[in-house]
Amino acid sequence: MAEAKPRDGIQLTRALKSRHIFMLSLGGVIGTGLFMGSGVTINQGGPFGAVLAYLVAGLLMYLVMVCLGELSVQMPVSGSFQAHATRYIGPATGFMIGWVYWMSWATTVGLEFTAAGMLMTRWFPETPIWYWSALFVGVLFGLNALATRAFGEAEYWFSGIKVAAILGFIVVGVLVIFGGIPLSSGAPAPMLSNLLGDSLFPNGFSAVFAVMMTVVYAFQGCEIMGVAAGETDQPEKSIPRAVRNVVFRVLIFYVLAIVVLSAIVPWQQAGLMESPFVQVFDMVGIPFAADLMNFVILTAILSVGNSGLYASTRILWAMSKTGMAPRSLTTLSSRGVPLRALSITLCFALLSLLTSFIAADTLFMVLMAVSGMAGTVTWIVIALAQYRFRREFIRDGGKVSDLKYSAPFFPWLPLACIALCCSLFVFLAIDPSQRPSLYWGGGFMALCYGAYFVIQRKRRGGAGETVPSA
Secondary structure, three states, X not given: OOEOOXXXXXXXXXXXXXXXXXXXXXXXXXXXXXXXXXXXXXXXXXXXXXXXXXXXXXXXXXXXXXXXXXXXXXXXXXXOHHHHHHHHXXXXXXXXXXXXXXXXXXXXXXXXXXXXXXXXXXXXXXXXXXXXXXXXXXHHHHHHHHOHHHHHHHHHHHHHHHHHHHHHHHHHHHHHHOOOOOOOOOOOOOOOHHHHOOXXXXXXXXXXXXXXHHHHHHHOXXXXXHHHHHXXXXXXXXXXXXXXXXXXXXXXXXXXXXXXXXXXXXXXXXXXXXXXXHHHHHHOOOOOHHXXXXXXXXXXXXXHHHHHHHHHHHHHHHXXXXXXXXXXXXXXXXXXXXXXXXXXXXXXXXXXXXXXXXXXXXXXXXXXXXXXXXXXHHHHHHHHHHHHHHHHHHHOOOOHHHOOOXXXXXXXXXXXXHHHHHHHHHHHXXXXXXXXXXXXXXXXXXXXXXXXXXXXXXXXXOOOOOOOOO
């Protein structure tokens, strides 16, 4: 693909419409965390505990989305919260969050390729996993390399399949709960006995906190909306609309799905062997249930990979424009796509995939630890940047009524978001199985801060280009 020569002021094209932004935000949140991880959440937290955990995580997502919405409408750039952090918190924090977020998504994308290949073995057991992984690498690279519009259309349909599957499941589930569809075993309709029968918190109230981080991970990805703001047509209209629609619809999809799952599948049996969605379909004897859900989960994985490749590429490109990444990555293709940044991101994704086989106990563990923390740290940075922006805006004589979109309940809303996110790190410290992610993730972030100051000192010493200051 021909590449345009780098030039000052080169910008990405604004090819994404309101429907693309809505589905991009929706698709970034609805993924394997719901389809696969919800069963474990119900099993560990109990039925009511799982619903409560998803409600709290949904509230936190709302706080993040409105903070990001205000920033993205005021400053609609492809770098999104990385650029916001540089401007309103400091360049060192912008440098740190940019590289942490890039590495997090690039690592996740690598894992999605393997997961997608493993799902294909259900239908083609004789075909090696690497064959399918390579095929999906080519497909997602092509979708991202063709044009921004091609990526947006692909994600629109990927997300549409997931949403349709959840809605269909909720309808079927409600009928099963109240006897509209009989169970294949001949057992009576469960009504609300599984949801409220044993205890609201059969494993204790503390179990809710134990699963909270897992549930929050399921909601992370909503911030991709901000990354896409730089390529959004009329961001002042599409972004507020996406914030309003996505938050409440995601809460409906997630919470209703969890309620239905908890009411049909006994919490003792949930998530132990397979997806709870497949369990429900099997319990009512729906033909080809496993194959249908396998296809939906495959779509969810490709959607996550597609969105992650897009987000990490745009973050890397944005950093290259400000000197926080190699300047050569600013180059755009003739279709307005940062092809070099896309290629570097894909290479790192494949490298992280390789470490899952040859360095699973060392380097791969570090990559996964950083990836696990990155989403929560990103949310903290978004809320802090919005807090700093609003204070600066008012100090300079601005009025809240002048903002095209404003987060309500300032300053309590961003402060509450920061406090809730920080409390999640307490859960990490308490849980021995998750504690290493706190050490490795925090260490990598400290390394990024150190690298920023070393690079800045060298550039100043060489009278070269310096990283811009806030």
